[in-house]
Amino acid sequence: QVQFVESGGGLVQPGGSLRLSCAASGSIFSIYVMGWYRQAPGKQRALVATVTSDGTTYYADSVKGRFTISRDNAKNTVYLQMASLKPEDTAVYYCNAFRTTEQSAWGQGTLVTVSS
Numbered sequence: 001q002v003q004f005v006e007s008g009g010g011l012v013q014p015g016g017s018l019r020l021s022c023a024a025s026g027s028i029f030s031i032y033v034m035g036w037y038r039q040a041p042g043k044q045r046a047l048v049a050t051v052t053s054d055g056t057t058y059y060a061d062s063v064k065g066r067f068t069i070s071r072d073n074a075k076n077t078v079y080l081q082m083a084s085l086k087p088e089d090t091a092v093y094y095c096n097a098f099r100t101t102e103q104s105a106w107g108q109g110t111l112v113t114v115s116s
Contacts, residue, residue, distance in 0.1 A: 009110030
């Protein structure tokens with residue numbers, strides 16, 4: 001089963017940008033839909049965005065117009081470009097397959113803190 005390692009998080013001021021990366025231990029070519037998720041303090045993990053293998057994307061309303069998801073199947077990597085960050089974007093961000101039947105165990109995630 002493919003494992004995912006997230007990176008790129010950090011502390012950023014409101015209005016700033018970050019690019020998250022999700023490196024897979026194996027091929028993601030056969031995983032039709034990949035997703036980024038986030039878990040804010042005291043809240044359940046929530047879906048942020050998805051991307052299909054042919055590039056179709058979906059965004060949660062809270063990030064639409066600010067975040068961009070993409071994938072590079074050749075590099076087995078999924079990205080999340082985040083702009084115009086808000087304090088409410090503070091969370092641990094995870095990536096995984098979207099379909100539960102294809103999901104791997106959740107990784108450590110990468111912490112994004114938006115604060116002045």
